[in-house]
Amino acid sequence: MDTKSRILETAFKMFLQKGFDGVSLNEIIKESDITTGGFYYHFDSKDTLLIEVINRYIFNYFDLVIEQIRDFEGTHKEKLKTVILLIVGDDSTINTTTQLVESAEKIDYRTLHLLLFEGVQKYDVIGEHYTEFYYNLFDFIKDVIDDGKDKGVLRPDIDSNKYSLLIQTAMVGTVIMWIGMPAMPLGERMESNLDILWDLMKNKT
Amino acid sequence: MDTKSRILETAFKMFLQKGFDGVSLNEIIKESDITTGGFYYHFDSKDTLLIEVINRYIFNYFDLVIEQIRDFEGTHKEKLKTVILLIVGDDSTINTTTQLVESAEKIDYRTLHLLLFEGVQKYDVIGEHYTEFYYNLFDFIKDVIDDGKDKGVLRPDIDSNKYSLLIQTAMVGTVIMWIGMPAMPLGERMESNLDILWDLMKNKT
DNA sequence: GCAAATATACAGAACATTCGCTATGTTTAT
DNA sequence: ATAAACATAGCGAATGTTCTGTATATTTGC
DSSP, rough: OHHHHHHHHHHHHHHHHHHEEEEEEEHHHHHEEEOHHHHHOOOOOOHHHHHHHHHIIIHHHHHHHHHHHHTOOOHHHHHHHHHHHHHHHTTOOGGGGGOOSSSSSSOHHHHHHHHHHHHHHHOHHHHHHHHHHHHHHHHHHHHHHHHHHHHBBBBBTTOOOHHHHHHHHHHHHHHHHHHHTTTSHHHHHHHHHHHHHHHHOOOOO | HHHHHHHHHHHHHHHHHOOTTSHHHHHHHHHOOOHHHHHHOOOOOHHHHHHHHHIIIIHHHHHHHEEEEEEEESHHHHHHHHHHHHTTOOOTTOOOGGGGGSSOOOOOOHHHHHHHHHHHHHHHHHHHOOOOHHHHHHHHHHHHHHHHTTTSBTTTTTHHHHHHHHHHHHHHHHHHHHOOOOOSSSHHHHHHHHHHHHHBBOOOO
């Protein structure tokens, strides 16, 4: 791995552990086995480092998940469940093809969402990217619902816009509550919530 | 207002504007019209200042809302809606009795939730308080649902535990998406989501 | 009753440390 | 030889905190 990638990956890992403000540039430099000069050759500032880290390790991953799942074979419900569980980072769902870092270490998705959140608040570029991603996810969910309506799996009278937003909201809410209350089992809660919402939309005939 | 209260209130306002890490102690001291010595007479550190601020201005308010709303007269749905809209800080719902600060200035609830979130991540004490509050809110919602079931307003077969959690999750999710995408109208989205969920639980007979 | 003793509520300077970053020097690869 | 890829030293500003000092209020001893 080249130097820049090494910096990015160690920075990513350290950000996950202590947050962006929580880790200093010197710590990153030490951990990356480089020096100040080496760092500033590859990056303009600590800020741009964060932006690059988030783009590379979070948004790229998110986009990949949505892309991969479009050709996913399975029921509508499975499709929806899988994409959401992959994005929130449920352990039992994540497989090797969608791994975030090259090394085998596991990522703590709780802190990942926190880091993303920190970035969104700090830098407009990340905020815009964040919004864009959620529009993509919204479209994806809406497509699944519309297709489900066409195929007769879902009730024809439901408003796919409203329900897509609700599902997305429930997803975000589950993650955040999981962050605030780590004792909560993420996958279990997410599945329970999705089950309820799905039953709500399901064609009863 | 005495000195300590003055420090607390100005600190609260400044934290809302720029976040905890975003505002320095010197700025707070200047804005509070005191000096370093004065500050350290009343507080042990900047950390304890944040903890006191959050307890005083956020948790106290949350607890007050739940307490006040218990004797609230209205339908089950109204009760649920009101408590949630008060907690998330919907403009149209907040009245004078539940005002956060003594001065007439309006609070930006987006940054309030952010500040709380920042505190939860930083200090265990706040995290525990946060968890405790959500248990309280959960109990409140569950009571409303159970009472609704008793009164025949809601379907008797729904699992009040599961549904309470879902509602709470949707609430948190709505707030967070609102924070990340400020263009979203909070009250409107929250009401739409609650309406869907309520219809789901409503007795159809 | 009244001074001595003590507690309270601050003021202001100084401290040690850390921060992100720059300027300049050295090595390495082609 | 020349530019890319680093290494090293250190700057300047900002940080939270501690220290000592002071004015006022309250309590205590006789």
